[in-house]
Amino acid sequence: MTGFASDLTHVAYESPDIVALYAGPDGLQEPEATLLAQLGSSLGEIEMLDIGVGGGRTTRHFAPLAKTYLGVDYSSAMIERCRLEFPAFRFAVADARRLDFAADESYDLVLFSYNGIDHLDAVERQMALREMHRVLRPGGLMVFSSHNANYLPAIIDRFRFRIKPGLRETLRSFKWSSVFWLKNGLLGYRMPLAAGRVHDGTHSFRSSGIYYVRPDLGVAELRQLGLIDIACAGNESREFVPGDHPGLRQHKDPWIYYVSRKPVHG
Missing domain, CATH: 3.40.50.150 (Vaccinia Virus protein VP39)
Known part of the structure; x- marks a missing residue:
């Protein structure tokens, strides 16, 4: 790196x-x-x-x-x-x-x-x-x-914003969904992705992108x-x-x- x-x-x-x-x-x-x-x-x-x-x-x-x-x-x-x-x-x-x-x-x-x-x-x-x-x-x-790379749809779904039963959980979902898309830009338009780097939330986004x-x-x-x-x-x-x-x-x-x-x- x-x-x-x-x-x-x-x-x-x-x-x-x-x-x-x-x-x-x-x-x-x-x-x-x-x-x-x-x-x-x-x-x-x-x-x-x-x-x-x-x-x-x-x-x-x-x-x-x-x-x-x-x-x-x-x-x-x-x-x-x-x-x-x-x-x-x-x-x-x-x-x-x-x-x-x-x-x-x-x-x-x-x-x-x-x-x-x-x-x-x-x-x-x-x-x-x-x-x-x-x-x-x-x-x-x-x-x-x-x-x-075939598992990436599950990663994207994991960071999809969802309304939760409680306000705190809803805000947490909004936070991590926002961070994910801020770091991954147009990933949704690159799917299906055969090979490439993705910020998948490893170590709460403290690491660089994962291949x-x-x-x-x-x-x-x-x-x-x-x-x-x-x-x-x-x-x-x-x-x-x-x-x-x-x-x-x-x-x-x-x-x-x-x-x-x-x-x-x-």
């Missing part, structure tokens, strides 16, 4: 209340649980990079089982919290767009969970995906989640990088479907998990 948007988001993720928010949850998303189960004992041979580690939600489950583990986040406050909570494991402050600390093909599993990649704009997103691809070993897995992408276009991004064995799952599903599944284009879950593999040389 660059400029004001980057500063706004960074300030939010350094703030104590947001750090506490991300330090609270300790369970895996359903697709993450599937991934963990599928990897099984092979995790003991895997060197893992966990990007956007936040408060260490995924650390708790993956780090004790991996051969080596490094959790990174661009928030120093998040990393400090992780070091206090999980002193046995390694953490570092890092930027997903420039994984300069890592040599080419140095990790077997690269995970970027909880839609962290969506704080980047379209150009920066490609930078992050290329970096994840670069540090991944042949045969290794790239896993990340991203907001689903939404239609699942089939998310798959296309991975194909352009040369990744194979692409599969997707909605955030509340344990079942992955192939990246060329005919229903993926219309999939409506709030966000999608993408799993793909880097081809083996030769």
Whole structure:
């Protein structure tokens, strides 16, 4: 991220209340649980990079089982919290767009969970995906989640002004509806939106816009990088479907998990 948007988001993720928010949850998303189960004992041979580690939600489950583990986040406050909570494991402050600390093909599993990649704009997103691809070993897995553009009608409906039973609730609805449309301008006229940034109310609009992408276009991004064995799952599903599944284009879950593999040389 660059400029004001980057500063706004960074300030939010350094703030104590947001750090506490991300330090609270300790369970895996359903697709993450599937991934963990599928990897099984092979995790003991895997060197893992966990990007956007936040408060260490995924650390708790993956780090004790991996051969080596490094959790990174661009928030120093998040990393400090992780070091206090999980002193046995390694953490570092890092930027997903420039994984300069890592040599080419140095990790077997690269995970970027909880839609962290969506704080980047379209150009920066490609930078992050290329970096994840670069540090991944042949045969290794790239896993990340991203907001689903097909879910945007539900976001718009959430911020629709409504008359409530009480005056306070009605005024609150008016306030947040006004803020939403002030920040999103002509979003209603851009629908259906295949890919783009939306101020969706994350952290009460304290962060910059969030990138939404239609699942089939998310798959296309991975194909352009040369990744194979692409599969997707909605955030509340344990079942992955192939990246060329005919229903993926219309999939409506709030966000999608993408799993793909880097081809083996030769």
